[in-house]
Amino acid sequence: MGSGVQDRPMIELRHVYKWFGAQAVLSDVSLAVARGGRVVVCGPSGAGKSTMIRCINRLEDHQQGEIFVDGMELTADVKQIEAIRREVGMVFQQFNLFPHLTVLENLTLAPIRVRRMSRREAEDLAMLHLERVRIPEQAGKYPAQLSGGQQQRVAIARALCMKPQVMLFDEPTSALDPEMIKEVLDVMLELAQSGMTMICVTHEMGFAREMADMLVFMDRGEVIETAPPDLFFTAPRNERTRLFLGQILRR
Amino acid sequence: MAHDRSRRRRDLGRPAPWNDARLRSLGLQAAVFILLLALAAYLAGNAAANLSRQGIATGFDFLGREASFAIATTLIRYSPADSYARALLVGLLNTLLVSALGIALATLLGLAVGLARLSRNWLLSRLALVYVELLRNTPLLLQIFLWWDLLRLAAPPPRTAWRPLPGVFVSVRGVYFPVPVYQPLYLWMGVALAGGVAAATGLRVWVRRARAGRPPLPAWIGFALVPLPPLAVFLAGGAPHLLDVPHVTRFDFSGGQSITPEFAALLAALVAYTAAFIGEIVRGGILAVSRGQSEAAAALGLTRGQALRLVVLPQAIRVIVPPLTSEYLNLAKNSSLAIAVGFPELFAVTDTIANQTGQSIETMTLVASAYLAISLTISLLMNLYNRSAALVER
Numbered sequence: 068m069g070s071g072v073q074d075r076p077m078i079e080l081r082h083v084y085k086w087f088g089a090q091a092v093l094s095d096v097s098l099a100v101a102r103g104g105r106v107v108v109c110g111p112s113g114a115g116k117s118t119m120i121r122c123i124n125r126l127e128d129h130q131q132g133e134i135f136v137d138g139m140e141l142t143a144d145v146k147q148i149e150a151i152r153r154e155v156g157m158v159f160q161q162f163n164l165f166p167h168l169t170v171l172e173n174l175t176l177a178p179i180r181v182r183r184m185s186r187r188e189a190e191d192l193a194m195l196h197l198e199r200v201r202i203p204e205q206a207g208k209y210p211a212q213l214s215g216g217q218q219q220r221v222a223i224a225r226a227l228c229m230k231p232q233v234m235l236f237d238e239p240t241s242a243l244d245p246e247m248i249k250e251v252l253d254v255m256l257e258l259a260q261s262g263m264t265m266i267c268v269t270h271e272m273g274f275a276r277e278m279a280d281m282l283v284f285m286d287r288g289e290v291i292e293t294a295p296p297d298l299f300f301t302a303p304r305n306e307r308t309r310l311f312l313g314q315i316l317r318r
Numbered sequence: 319m320a321h322d323r324s325r326r327r328r329d330l331g332r333p334a335p336w337n338d339a340r341l342r343s344l345g346l347q348a349a350v351f352i353l354l355l356a357l358a359a360y361l362a363g364n365a366a367a368n369l370s371r372q373g374i375a376t377g378f379d380f381l382g383r384e385a386s387f388a389i390a391t392t393l394i395r396y397s398p399a400d401s402y403a404r405a406l407l408v409g410l411l412n413t414l415l416v417s418a419l420g421i422a423l424a425t426l427l428g429l430a431v432g433l434a435r436l437s438r439n440w441l442l443s444r445l446a447l448v449y450v451e452l453l454r455n456t457p458l459l460l461q462i463f464l465w466w467d468l469l470r471l472a473a474p475p476p477r478t479a480w481r482p483l484p485g486v487f488v489s490v491r492g493v494y495f496p497v498p499v500y501q502p503l504y505l506w507m508g509v510a511l512a513g514g515v516a517a518a519t520g521l522r523v524w525v526r527r528a529r530a531g532r533p534p535l536p537a538w539i540g541f542a543l544v545p546l547p548p549l550a551v552f553l554a555g556g557a558p559h560l561l562d563v564p565h566v567t568r569f570d571f572s573g574g575q576s577i578t579p580e581f582a583a584l585l586a587a588l589v590a591y592t593a594a595f596i597g598e599i600v601r602g603g604i605l606a607v608s609r610g611q612s613e614a615a616a617a618l619g620l621t622r623g624q625a626l627r628l629v630v631l632p633q634a635i636r637v638i639v640p641p642l643t644s645e646y647l648n649l650a651k652n653s654s655l656a657i658a659v660g661f662p663e664l665f666a667v668t669d670t671i672a673n674q675t676g677q678s679i680e681t682m683t684l685v686a687s688a689y690l691a692i693s694l695t696i697s698l699l700m701n702l703y704n705r706s707a708a709l710v711e712r
């Protein structure tokens with residue numbers, strides 16, 4: 068018994084609040100994700116989904132409540148924030164690759180500068196992850212020379228090169244043409260199968276059903292419902308969840 | 319039918335000459351060029367007639383004549399017995415000196431101002447804002463006079479000069495400081511320095527190969543090797559050194575090197591003024607880089623400084639360079655305002671020569687060509703740099 072490292076949640080939010088001016092964007096958000104947990108967050112536009120996951124690596128700061136990543140609390144302590152960011156990878160809707168660097172340089176920048184790897188080691192690691200996302204042949208190109216789907220896969224590989232404990236995804240396929248969505252989702256499914264702890268904001272419900280072990284529905288800054296996928300899709304408890312699912316599944 | 323086809327062929331192939339866009343623009347350019355040429359010839363004819371009526375010989379023969387005026391600040395040996403041509407060269411070198419120093423310092427200060435404007439530190443960003451608004455909204459000429467007055471009023475007379483370091487004097491006469499007297503050994507020290515740089519570079523490459531797969535050695539280990547060879551040569555050569563130290567005479571100093579108050583005022587004013595504009599350019603360039611870039615850098619664990627240096631600035635530079643180029647050009651041209659405080663740069667020297675010889679057309683042509691050459695050189699260098707910093711697009 069006792070609370071060993073294995074029982075401790077990888078990510079824990081306790082009664083988190085955040086305001087933009089007078090508007091409460093997060094109110095009383097609590098969430099625990101176990102090591103290896105795979106969470107999909109959904110909800111209508113403006114629900115606070117992005118804000119919540121951006122709080123987890125401190126791209127936004129919360130004003131009340133506590134957030135722990137692997138037992139470390141997020142405070143104003145800059146060193147602590149940097150330590151947490153090393154363990155938390157993030158993939159953005161707009162990819163945010165560095166346009167002035169080649170694909171390979173995008174992947175080796177942080178491992179060399181932050182993890183203090185040698186160039187050779189970082190490049191070997193980068194090629195490993197490029198193969199994992201199935202585009203090793205693009206290593207020498209610049210981001211603008213790739214398709215959207217390829218860029219997003221590079222962005223995933225870039226985050227993985229930091230050997231993170233957790234991966235955050237904020238609508239990773241929303242900026243992609245339909246025919247490219249699958250290639251990105253496939254990479255993410257493989258990642259989920261490898262045991263990575265993941266939190267993913269997405270409206271791809273087929274993907275959510277396949278990948279997630281927990282679904283979170285948010286609306287107006289609150290977590291309305293948390294449930295495993297079979298219950299979430301077949302027997303949602305909350306009226307708002309049902310309404311949302313009705314809208315999104317009909318599409 | 320046949321008529322239709324021939325008509326279409328003409329439309330697709332060669333239009334009538336007066337309808338051809340390329341021929342039209344060529345013709346227009348030729349017309350403008352001929353008009354300008356005619357105007358220039360007319361004005362030149364008038365000027366030549368006026369000059370010959372006043373008994374002034376046109377042409378550039380005056381350049382060889384004795385200048386017979388003194389120049390206070392010279393980078394090369396010069397006396398009033400030298401020619402006008404050499405006086406012009408002295409002025410040109412002074413312009414180049416103040417422009418080069420000004421551009422380098424204004425870039426550094428401007429970068430600092432731009433970053434300060436964007437700082438999360440409220441006081442710092444407000445101070446930078448006040449700086450920018452104050453300096454770019456008042457005339458440069460006024461600022462040059464202000465700096466000059468400041469330097470002359472705030473500093474003590476030579477006899478009670480400040481001595482921040484032994485041998486250094488700060489007074490209303492400017493700043494006097496010691497300089498080493500040239501020794502033949504210095505040449506060999508230079509060679510040894512180059513050797514040291516080469517050795518350090520070679521060592522770095524070798525170490526990187528030998529230690530492949532392990533973290534690189536800190537950079538300072540290489541840098542530490544660089545000064546050793548010249549030092550060894552210096553000591554082996556018996557450490558010859560002789561300093562030309564300035565000393566106080568009755569009202570002034572002699573010996574050493576000096577920065578005159580005029581030069582200091584001009585340089586300070588040009589740097590402070592141009593930095594205000596460069597600061598805004600830097601700020602704009604950084605803001606033009608999308609927030610997502612610094613967020614992605616932060617999410618990867620890079621520090622704020624690393625994100626700025628490795629991700630944001632390299633992208634901002636593309637937006638910054640074109641307007642920065644025009645600030646550099648402004649600074650070089652604005653250095654001609656030195657005539658107001660009497661620093662003998664190109665324009666001031668030229669003005670003196672024009673007054674003495676009456677050959678203002680020739681001297682102004684010379685000075686205009688010189689500024690043109692300086693400006694074109696700056697533009698060329700900046701364009702080359704910009705091309706190397708350009709992004710690869712699809």
Ligand SMILES: Nc1ncnc2c1ncn2[C@@H]1O[C@H](COP(=O)(O)OP(=O)(O)OP(=O)(O)O)[C@@H](O)[C@H]1O
Pocket residue numbers: 087092110111112113114115116117118119
């Ligand atoms: N920087 C900001 N300043 C003010 N309000 C903001 C800011 N960022 C977000 N908001 C507000 O916070 C609320 C939540 O935004 P958030 O981006 O987290 O929603 P979301 O659930 O991710 O929506 P979407 O599905 O459209 O991405 C919205 O009402 C938004 O207008």
Ligand SMILES: [Mg+2]
Pocket residue numbers: 116117118237238
């Ligand atoms: Mg969002």
